[in-house]
Amino acid sequence: MPLDVPAGYEILTEAALPGFLAAIPGVADRLGGDPGGWSVREVGDGNLNQVFLVDGPAGSVCVKQALPYLRLVGEGWPLGLKRAWFEQKAMRVHGPLAPGRIPHLVHYDERLFAIVMEKLSPHIILRRGLVQGHRYPHLAEHIGTFMAETLYGTSDLALPAAEKKSLVADFCANSELCGLTEQVIFTQPYMTHPNNRWTSPQLDGWAERARSDADWKMAAARLKSKFLASPEALVHGDLHTGSIMVTPDDTRVIDPEFAFFGPMGFDLGAILGNLWLNYFAQDGHATGTDPRADMQAWVLDTAEQVWTRFRARFLARWRGGATGDAYPAALFADDAGIRALEAERQAYMDRLFADALGFAGAKITRRILGIAHNIDLELIADPDRRALCEARCLTLARALMVETARFRTVADVTAGAKRIRETVQAP
């Protein structure tokens, strides 16, 4: 371990876990019985974080510890480890705004950069469920509401300016992880970069287009500018279908280590983009006995519902009486003011929708041409079949980014996605 790890930091082991947990007030009671009898399993991928699941006779917890971030070692270990601090801070802010939608936070250990939280069971990662063709009837309501509550609740509509700015300042320090997003989502896919990969040679033309299409690149650059300097609300910052855990009845948002004050459309676009990507990917998983047509219809409808539920809840909160410093209610108390404010709310939502579409397109593109791919597409073994799904994804993604104004409603995106699926052939 390098010498510049913060004093006192050590990598937790399965053997050390019971002693670590037993010393935290309340945790021994939660697990029950004798620490020596607790079952401990490390289930993380070992690259960025360790994740331990701990079971006792009375209950269980999950422990997530940040590991020194090997790939960014040049930028210093302490900053890399601090992502755990941002994660627990985001949980503390978002948790009360969206009760039941994130794991319960039990404890944060500053020395070990470790979060002790509720163990989710029998939840699975949403992305995996979607790839397997499972539907989640409450997903849209849960996620739409989660975004409305957390984004509205940390915006200038809800928070007094001084309180919001204090939080903005806290999260300004999360610039290392924001910098990753700036690079791998908004920059690298549009240039020649060793991090990029794609289904080759099938998508070589698409990769070349992303590097040469000035309209597409400019759309990405504009979205990047918005990402850099639009502290609208505390966004999760990585709200794709891999950051959501589900059961048939429950939905939980995890892993907010990328949280910062950014554009609300970034969270909206993350979930919408990943659902639309999944829609096209279903064709790669369809079989004679599992044709996936109903699943595809459900995915598209769910994307529509995510936006619709978000919009309705956000507006309801705003109409219910803004508590922040933006759009002071006292200025719009007369009839003309009430009408003007309602018109402004509609325009505000239209602007958020356009932002969401742009970011959705960027999130789709990076999953196909950038460094980080996902199992919706990666699990399609036949490269030709995968490339066809991917070409359709990219067709929609570019349209969402470059021709954003063409999509006036979320139904327009549904119609556009269906048309693309019917018309776009093998690249």
Add this chain to the structure above:
Amino acid sequence: MPLDVPAGYEILTEAALPGFLAAIPGVADRLGGDPGGWSVREVGDGNLNQVFLVDGPAGSVCVKQALPYLRLVGEGWPLGLKRAWFEQKAMRVHGPLAPGRIPHLVHYDERLFAIVMEKLSPHIILRRGLVQGHRYPHLAEHIGTFMAETLYGTSDLALPAAEKKSLVADFCANSELCGLTEQVIFTQPYMTHPNNRWTSPQLDGWAERARSDADWKMAAARLKSKFLASPEALVHGDLHTGSIMVTPDDTRVIDPEFAFFGPMGFDLGAILGNLWLNYFAQDGHATGTDPRADMQAWVLDTAEQVWTRFRARFLARWRGGATGDAYPAALFADDAGIRALEAERQAYMDRLFADALGFAGAKITRRILGIAHNIDLELIADPDRRALCEARCLTLARALMVETARFRTVADVTAGAKRIRETVQAP
């Protein structure tokens, strides 16, 4: 003095100044001679700050000390005093970007919240010079360049994101003074509020209109939202003609205690709006022997030149090679990319111009209907004559805020202002 003033803080006196200054390395040499022989004069208004001018045989300094802020005593003294920290921090950031355009910073005393800086002499406050009918041939070049260099230099075009965010976080803490701006510029003039005053009864109708015109109020609310959450660059935050000191040859920007990361248009609008206000106010100072027609032409031309010089210098910096994370040059190196980036630069400047006009309108309005008036208009003794100037100001201000898109170029504003002067009669 209340008990909660920070430990060690004390109010400086003329008698204490020599001892305080003599202990600061370099200051004694700068002043020369024996501290007992230094001349000390307190010239501040005593409400917010003390300002001492100190002269010795070899040179001179100016000492500005923050006083406990009586009007905001309920919010705590230490925060109030901390505005001195933001002022010196802004001087440290802006100074190297715009050499010669701010007073040289000699020393900042954290315990006394006191800034020791170059004494400007024989400078006078620009606003006073303009009211007296003086012209400053270098003003537009100096101020246009100052804004271009300080705003570009602290934007995402020039600064890497992590470096910028660190500064953004520092200035997030300046929320008390930002809150003043939010209240007295963007909120109170548009509602019934005991702080407001205006030339009454002549402008009673205008004051009523500001409280009932939904379009006008909504324009103010939109500008406020932009002010709350657009950390584009480190803005001065109070860049009116009272924050600029001039000689016929020199121009210095002072008093950046309202500095924070906000919309660039806020600084642009402050200076442009105050110049346009001064244009209309000249009619209140014209006499038979001093008709002010040439002065008015010069003021309008100067406003045009401020924008033109700003725009040219800002674009030159950007074209010269952006060093920040926005609009990565590597993405736009081919011919199509170069063309697209240049088109984006033009659109970027058009957007800044629209922002500047809106903020200019808000800055004019608050000077006539809000708490803080200025001598351009206050020194017009005859209330009818003053009210006529003010009605013209408000006509332009509302148009700039509500019908912003009507003004495509700064020449359009000049033409509009002239038309308003010719057509708007006594209110």
